[in-house]
Amino acid sequence: MRPQAVFFDLDDTLVDETGLMSDCVRRVAEDLQEVYPFLSPDLLVRTYLEASLELWKRVTPAQPGVTIPLMRRWTWEEALRRLGFRGPVEPFLERYTALRDGQVRTFPDAKPVLLELRRRGYRTGLITNGETALQRWKLDVTGLGALLDPVVTSQEVGRSKPDPAVFVEAARRAGAVPHRCWMVGDLLHADVAGALAAGMTAVWVRRRQPPTDAAAQPHHTVDALSELLSLLR
């Protein structure tokens, strides 16, 4: 049956958050190589990404007092702690913020796929666990915002994926019923598990190695967004 709406996650589904994050962490490590030669850029990137993924499982900007700058600080503190580093976090955090702020990178097929789905008559929307202002900014500068309606953020709903309430609210705003909606996202524990709990059809975009802790079984698995065009004819 044709879905009434197709929802997308934003970070690492439509925009290449991890790619940008990795590049920025690597630059920071390279910049500070002379001061901290024992911190290998490869190891720092890997540790930072792990710390970030684990943090986002526990904390999101939907929670009171939680902001992106604070989450970045916690991620740097945790990554450096895991590497046995006892020095100040500021040199890392300041460089990282300067490199990262004001940047966003979309996957090359994101916009073409959204455009084509719209051309085929599908309603496309967004469900994100990010900070409303930051996610809206990303949608504006990339032009993705014009192709997504409704846009639902965890911060404005006050709940985060995988809470089914966020998915149910998104369906309501699209004038749809959850079991006639699809959800496309990169995180099994947040996007896929939440969509399934809300009764949606779940599509997993396999951006990284499968996490071992996730029991959620997606209806479909794709390695690129463009594969959606054969699933949604």
Ligand SMILES: [Mg+2]
């Ligand atoms: Mg994501």
